[in-house]
Amino acid sequence: MTYAFGDTDLAARRLALLAETFAPSSRTFMVEAAHTGLRLAADLGCGPGYSTHLLAGALEPAHTVGLDNSESFLDLARATASDKVSFCCHDITTGPFPSGPYDLLFSRFELTHLQHPEAVIELWGRQLAVGGRLLMEEVEYIGTTHPVFTSYLEIQQAMLTEQGNSLYIGPVLDAVPDPAALKRRSSNVQTAPIPAERAAAMFRMNLGVWRHNDFVRRTLDPSDLDDLESALAAIESGRSAVSSVEWGLRRVVMDRVDP
Template structure:
C-alpha cells in the first residue's frame, strides 16, 4: 500500500497538525460509539501515532496497537510507546493483523487512499472480536469560498482519481454493506469548520509531498504549483479564527455480527 502523500518528516508534521485539527470531533465520535472500554483497540494506518494515543486515552482500553506500513512513521511512533500502547509495522490491506482480534478497530482518512473499500471492509471485519466495532471517518465533502483552497482541492481530487482513489470517499463508505459480517450501528455526517490558517498549514505541508509527482508535473505548470504553494504559505501564517472552509466528515460505526 503506497501512501500518496509520503512519509517524510514534513509529512509527519502535517499529520500532527491534522491530528490536532480533528482531535475534538474524533474523540466525540469514538466516545459516543463505544460503550465499555475495549480490551484491544487497533488504529489502522496510525502514522506517527498521534491519534492512537488520543483514542487510547478516550477509550481507556487495556491495550492499544497502531498499525502502519511506513517504517519511518512506525519508528517515530515507537519512540512514544507505553506499557499499554504499542506500534507495529504492517500493511493493513493484508490480513491477518499481527494482533489478536480487536474489540475496536478505527481508521480516519485511510480508505480515500485505498482501492475497493468494500473488499477491505470485509477483510477488516474478520479481524474483529464478536460484537467488536469498526469505526471509520472519511471525507464526505469540503465546502470552501477560498479560491486558493478550491484550486488545491481540485488538484488533489484529480491526482487521487488518476490512481483510482477518491478524495470524497464518504458517500461510498456510507453505502458499504458486508452481509453476514457487519451491521451498521451509526452513520452520520459531522460538520466541522476549520480555521483558515490551520487548513492552509495542512495544505501547505501536503503540497511539499506531492508537487513533484509525475501526474502533477504532466498536468499542471510549475508556475501554477509554485504560486499555489506561496499563497498557502501566506494564509498559514495568519493566526486569527477566521474560517472559510468546512469539512463534512462521514462517521460510521459497524458492529461485528
C-alpha cells in the same frame, strides 16, 4: 500501493497538525460510538501514532495497537510507545492482523488511500471478535468557495482519482453494503469548521509533499504550484481575511456479528 501523501518529515509534521486539528471531533466520535472496558483496540493506518494515542486516551482499552506499513512513521510512533500502546508494521489491506481478534478497530482518513473499500471493510470486520466494533471516519466534503482552496482541492482530487482513489470517500463509505459479518449501527456526517489559517497550513504542507507526484509533475507547471504555495502561505499568515473551511466528516459504525 504507495501512500500518495508520503512519509517524509514534512508529511509527518502535516499529520501532527492534522491530528491536533481533528482531535476534539474524533475524540467525541470515539466516546459516543464505543464503550470503555475494551481489552484490545487497533488504529488502522496509525502514521506517527497521534490517532493511536487519541484512541488509547479516549477509550482506555487495556491495550491499543497502531498498525501502519510505513517504517519511517512507525519509527516516530514507536518512540511514543508505552505498556498500553504499541506499534506494528502491517499492511492493513491483508489479514490476519497481528495479535487479533480485536474488540475495536478505528480508522481515520484511511479509506481515501486504499483501493476496493468494500473488500477492505469486509477484511477489517473479520479481524474483530464477535460483538466487536469498527469505527471509520472519512472526508465527506471540504466546503470552501475561496479560489486558492478550490484550486488546491481540485488538483489533489485529480491526483487521487488518477490512482483510483477519492478524496471525498465518505459517500462511497455510506453506500457500501454491509459485509456478511458486519452490521451497520450508524452512518452520519458531522461538520467541523476549521480556521482558514489552519486549513492553509495543512494544505501547504501537503502540497510540499505531493507536488513531486508523477501525475502532478506531468500535468502542472511548477510555477503554478509555486504560486499556489505562496497563496496558501499568505492565507496561513493571516494577512488576508478568509472564511473558515468546513470539513464534513462521514462517521460509520459497524458491529461484528456471527455471519
